[in-house]
Amino acid sequence: MVEFSLWSIFSFLLGAMRWTVLLSLIAFVGGALVGMGLLMLRFTKLRGMSTAVAWYVQIFQGTPLLMQLFLVYFGLALLGMDTSPLVSAAICLTLYASAYLTEIWRGCVNAIPKGQWEASTSLALNFTQQMRYVILPQAGRVAIAPTVGFLVQIIKGTALASVIGFVELTKAGQMISNATYQPFLAYTFVGLMYFALCYPLSWWSQRLEKRRLA
Amino acid sequence: MTDTHTPPFSLVDICGLHKSFGATEVLKGIDLQVKRKEVVCIIGKSGSGKSTLLRCINGLETFERGSLSIDGQALQHNHREAMRELRQQVGMIFQSFNLFPHLSAGRNVMLAPTLVKGIPKEDAHARAQVLLERVGLGQLFDRMPEQLSGGQQQRVAIARALAMAPSVLLCDEITSALDPELVGEVLQVVEMLADEGMTLILVTHEMAFARKVSDRVVFMHQGLIHEAGTPDDIFNRPQTPELQQFLSALRD
Numbered sequence: 118m119v120e121f122s123l124w125s126i127f128s129f130l131l132g133a134m135r136w137t138v139l140l141s142l143i144a145f146v147g148g149a150l151v152g153m154g155l156l157m158l159r160f161t162k163l164r165g166m167s168t169a170v171a172w173y174v175q176i177f178q179g180t181p182l183l184m185q186l187f188l189v190y191f192g193l194a195l196l197g198m199d200t201s202p203l204v205s206a207a208i209c210l211t212l213y214a215s216a217y218l219t220e221i222w223r224g225c226v227n228a229i230p231k232g233q234w235e236a237s238t239s240l241a242l243n244f245t246q247q248m249r250y251v252i253l254p255q256a257g258r259v260a261i262a263p264t265v266g267f268l269v270q271i272i273k274g275t276a277l278a279s280v281i282g283f284v285e286l287t288k289a290g291q292m293i294s295n296a297t298y299q300p301f302l303a304y305t306f307v308g309l310m311y312f313a314l315c316y317p318l319s320w321w322s323q324r325l326e327k328r329r330l331a
Numbered sequence: 332m333t334d335t336h337t338p339p340f341s342l343v344d345i346c347g348l349h350k351s352f353g354a355t356e357v358l359k360g361i362d363l364q365v366k367r368k369e370v371v372c373i374i375g376k377s378g379s380g381k382s383t384l385l386r387c388i389n390g391l392e393t394f395e396r397g398s399l400s401i402d403g404q405a406l407q408h409n410h411r412e413a414m415r416e417l418r419q420q421v422g423m424i425f426q427s428f429n430l431f432p433h434l435s436a437g438r439n440v441m442l443a444p445t446l447v448k449g450i451p452k453e454d455a456h457a458r459a460q461v462l463l464e465r466v467g468l469g470q471l472f473d474r475m476p477e478q479l480s481g482g483q484q485q486r487v488a489i490a491r492a493l494a495m496a497p498s499v500l501l502c503d504e505i506t507s508a509l510d511p512e513l514v515g516e517v518l519q520v521v522e523m524l525a526d527e528g529m530t531l532i533l534v535t536h537e538m539a540f541a542r543k544v545s546d547r548v549v550f551m552h553q554g555l556i557h558e559a560g561t562p563d564d565i566f567n568r569p570q571t572p573e574l575q576q577f578l579s580a581l582r583d
Contacts, residue, residue, distance in 0.1 A: 236429035236488075239389050240443035240495060241418040243411070250442060254433045 121297050126306060133289030134310050136203075140275045140285060143207045145268055148214025155219040160226065161244060170219065177216030183277050185209050190281040202283035206275070214271055221267060225260040226252055262326035269315045269322075276311075286310055340403050342367045342499055342530055343388060348397035350383055357383050358394065359554035365499070368528045372541035372562075375551035376577060381534045384551070385501050388532065389421040390414050402498060419447065422492030426504040428484040430476040436463065436487045437472035440494045447495070455494075462490040466520050482513030486520055493524075500524065502533040538581060542566050550574045 159170045177185065189209040193200045200208075229252050237251045279288035290307035294300040341364035350358035357380045365371050373381045386392040387399060390406060399406045401420050407413045430439050440459035444450045450458070463469050466486040476484055485505055492500060502521065506514040518540050525531055525544045535541050541548055541562065548565040550558040552573045558565065569575045 230429075232425060232427050232429035233431065235391055236423075236425065236431070237443075238391065239418055239421070239423040240491070241415045241447045242443060243415060246446045250446065251431055255431075258433075 126293055130289050130306050134286045137275050137286040141272045144210030144214045144271050147211030148218050151215035152218035156222050174216045174220050177213050182274055202281045206278035206283050221263050222260055225256040228259050229255050262322050265322040269318050272314055344400045346398045348394050350394040357554050369546045370525045370531045370544050371547045372545040373534045373549045379551040380554045381551050385503050385534050389423050420498045422497035422500045424488050424502045424505045426507050428488045430484050432476050435473045440491045444494050462493055466490045481509045482516045485517045499530040504534050
């Protein structure tokens with residue numbers, strides 16, 4: 118049996134952590150773009166749009182992320198698309214993040230007093246101008262803290278991509294565990310690495326929130 | 332441009348306006364015509380529909396029946412483009428100022444002209460400076476709203492509305508949220524506008540002010556115009572018991 122040094126375990130996990138970071142970034146950036154689009158649809162007065170977006174959000178919030186991953190992974194295959202675990206996970210997490218982000222941001226937009234809409238309406242601004250120059254700059258300040266907070270959720274969510282065979286931090290931990298027969302050691306490392314990723318973000322999010330309320 | 336010919340219609344023409352919130356009918360058939368350069372004050376108890384009427388004039392509220400036109404253009408709720416055209420004609424000042432808190436006083440004034448009318452930034456900047464000077468705030472271009480007193484904020488809001496060069500200005504209880512000592516400075520600005528020939532429709536609780544600036548006072552009661560006339564008629568010779576009661580309640 119081959120002996121693994123702690124250093125080799127650590128460096129292997131560190132390599133896998135890059136994929137966790139990459140997948141998180143894709144999901145966050147993709148989710149933010151899609152989520153912003155959905156947010157606009159939600160607030161335009163187009164018939165049925167707002168309801169459609171609300172249902173989209175409910176579907177992603179009302180089902181386990183794990184199941185969403187399975188559906189996207191096997192669903193895309195069923196459609197004849199040859200997808201890698203990375204592409205499937207990226208698509209799924211992007212959609213998942215978009216649903217949550219659009220809902221978080223909707224709350225932030227709703228927090229802006231009605232008078233701001235009325236004042237900008239009476240100045241003859243159109244919807245896009247109202248959003249771009251009046252509402253979003255104010256909602257953005259409210260949104261920063263919960264958005265950074267949600268980034269933590271995404272990072273932890275990427276762990277589930279391991280079940281469709283994507284080698285990120287959790288999957289790498291599994292592999293180490295299988296090879297070394299030391300699951301506790303392997304997962305302790307994995308846990309610490311997630312914590313090292315997430316804790317600074319949580320801390321930052323809380324600081325932003327305090328500063329906003331100050 | 333040419334202001335010599337008199338159009339055959341009133342600047343603001345409201346006919347048979349009905350408006351309900353759910354089952355409650357708040358406007359029960361309002362007829363009101365406001366001529367160019369006229370100053371009309373709307374008085375009445377809270378809940379009489381005065382603010383709702385004002386908000387109908389620039390389309391912040393929709394109405395179910397009746398017609399409303401500004402400068403001959405009928406208000407069409409479902410036509411966004413037409414609504415924006417109309418709103419450029421109708422400025423509005425709110426009880427709670429509603430300045431954009433993330434923009435400086437000057438930027439508040441500049442925003443709509445640059446976005447809606449496409450006026451170049453430098454021109455809009457210069458114009459905003461002139462307007463702020465007119466409301467007595469020339470020095471405060473770069474102040475943020477939160478650094479201004481209520482009276483100053485309201486004067487910025489007036490400058491902001493004027494920046495769109497509207498033909499009529501709606502004032503919705505614009506001094507009600509102010510500390511008593513700040514009311515005067517805002518009313519002074521409004522009086523200046525009235526003297527300059529701005530068409531004004533004001534909902535107000537400041538009776539002394541209404542008496543002083545109005546060409547016509549309209550008393551609203553239970554969703555209808557109950558009595559209307561010159562300030563002298565309304566305040567000195569009220570005809571209906573409701574108006575008499577309203578005025579005597581104020582004097583107590």
